[in-house]
Amino acid sequence: MSTFALAALLNFSLLTGGSATYADAYQQATTGDGRPLVVLVGADWCPACQQMKQTIVPQLQQRGSLDKVAFATVNTDRDSAIASQLMEGGTIPQLVMFVKTDKGWTRRQLTGSQSLEGVEGFLASGVRAPASHLTSREVRPVSAN
Numbered sequence: 479m480s481t482f483a484l485a486a487l488l489n490f491s492l493l494t495g496g497s498a499t500y501a502d503a504y505q506q507a508t509t510g511d512g513r514p515l516v517v518l519v520g521a522d523w524c525p526a527c528q529q530m531k532q533t534i535v536p537q538l539q540q541r542g543s544l545d546k547v548a549f550a551t552v553n554t555d556r557d558s559a560i561a562s563q564l565m566e567g568g569t570i571p572q573l574v575m576f577v578k579t580d581k582g583w584t585r586r587q588l589t590g591s592q593s594l595e596g597v598e599g600f601l602a603s604g605v606r607a608p609a610s611h612l613t614s615r616e617v618r619p620v621s622a623n
């Protein structure tokens with residue numbers, strides 16, 4: 479197998495294997511081990527969304543940065559009902575994170591194209607921050623039903 483074919487296969491497996499459905503990620507975050515729920519909301523026609531999905535997300539997976547979160551992608555065209563409930567503002571991509579605290583859930587987001595380091599910092603802050611240090615407003619993740 480050529481190096482190119484192997485790289486393409488690895489990239490495809492990372493793109494398809496690491497991204498659960500929203501319902502799966504929601505279930506894992508709300509009934510599992512307390513992982514933050516992280517959702518990439520975007521569209522196929524959006525260049526910044528595709529850059530996040532095809533470049534940043536596979537790099538995050540390779541580095542293990544998504545191991546401590548329940549991660550999913552939501553397409554604004556195919557899953558418009560759930561996307562509209564998750565999004566704040568109309569700009570995509572949006573990386574939305576729900577973190578369970580001792581007082582309930584908090585919501586944070588990154589909007590627009592982001593660097594690998596920026597996304598890693600965003601994810602790490604939700605995983606390691608004590609609940610008392612989260613300043614986002616209280617909110618509940620959108621139900622997967």
